[in-house]
Amino acid sequence: MDMSRPKTRIQKKNTLAILEAALEVFSQHGFRGTTLDQIAQAAGLSKPNLLYYFPSKEAIHTALLMGLMDTWIDPLKEMDKDGNPVDEIVAYVLRKLEMARVYPRESRLFANEIVQGAPHIADQIKGPLRNLVNDKAELIRGWAGDGKLAEIDPHHLIFSIWSTTQHYADFDVQVRGILQPERDEHFEAASAFLETFYRRVLTPK
């Protein structure tokens, strides 16, 4: 069966169900911590049926990572060279925070992968991601050179944005354990905090 382009209605439905279930389970337990039975149960399918749609556990994992990679780095692409520099970067921060709020499973999936050495996506990091980051770093450097932005190391700025925002997804239990919010109020506070934070850092004096 050609997995690269699902054909029948049933194939579309089940492939989706599997990826959704796999996201749930992989993001909670990591690759090795996840069993095919767990995915199968979450997807409402039998284990052999999973393996009818994907040749192996690894294949499911890879399909997930690859399929989400683009979505994951999209917010950075949207940073617009024609906008107001400080606003553009702050908007990027808030977009990333919003992703951490809405897609915590995706964030944790990548976190698990990278903490454990990124065995499956090392190439994506050293290739496309690296190029994108270098491009945007150049843009930021330009803005700073024009005096529209405080002088700052652009690469480490980007790292700081990734880490501060993804923290609210990846370390969710820690954040909740300390703040003990009723629901998700703390995302409001985080949003306000990060906006002030980055405006202070970036606004040229």
Added chain:
Amino acid sequence: MDMSRPKTRIQKKNTLAILEAALEVFSQHGFRGTTLDQIAQAAGLSKPNLLYYFPSKEAIHTALLMGLMDTWIDPLKEMDKDGNPVDEIVAYVLRKLEMARVYPRESRLFANEIVQGAPHIADQIKGPLRNLVNDKAELIRGWAGDGKLAEIDPHHLIFSIWSTTQHYADFDVQVRGILQPERDEHFEAASAFLETFYRRVLTPK
């Protein structure tokens, strides 16, 4: 055998070797991704011999986490109410970054644990850690109230410090994949970046 207080020379040596080996392996592969054989090999012992010193894989993992917890949150304790506020916080940031550089395995061990829901240390987080953080948050709030520090949400400030510094340990492969440093030079840049960063944010105007 009373594991809580190793007695003989051999016990001390082997218990240490096991914990060192377990740190290496657990931090790379997570709890479920690690096998007793891997730990045994890294420690230079046989698998049954591991289980002579620790009753189970879980026991090794717990012993590691508990033993390191204190070391891990110590830098925050050192934040001194009698020092200069901005300097105290910046010093804390740099201490944490230094820990990420020198003890990346410890950082990743905790990262793995927390990303996966902190099943073994939830109590530590909601108890001692929470109290410590709340204390220090109060201190920071006081400093800000006295005008010695810019107004800022202290809890989220602490989260930002944790995330930006631990990022260099937990996401090491990503950082290296993008910056492609020869060795560890990027820690110099990170250090300079974070110092400027937090001084700008914290210095009252």
Added chain:
DNA sequence: AAAGAGTTTGACCAAATGGTCAGGAACACG
């Protein structure tokens, strides 16, 4: 409605893995 393609599953397998145990080797100590 029959054929053929697509889908599903129970039964099964081999390998990996956490853990046990009886007995032997090494060590500490009088």
Added chain:
DNA sequence: CGTGTTCCTGACCATTTGGTCAAACTCTTT
């Protein structure tokens, strides 16, 4: 040096787990 304690290991076991397969079931199409 002898003896009791500590330390170590090979062989073994039960369970889990990723994966296979033949057979059966279901859907689509003509």
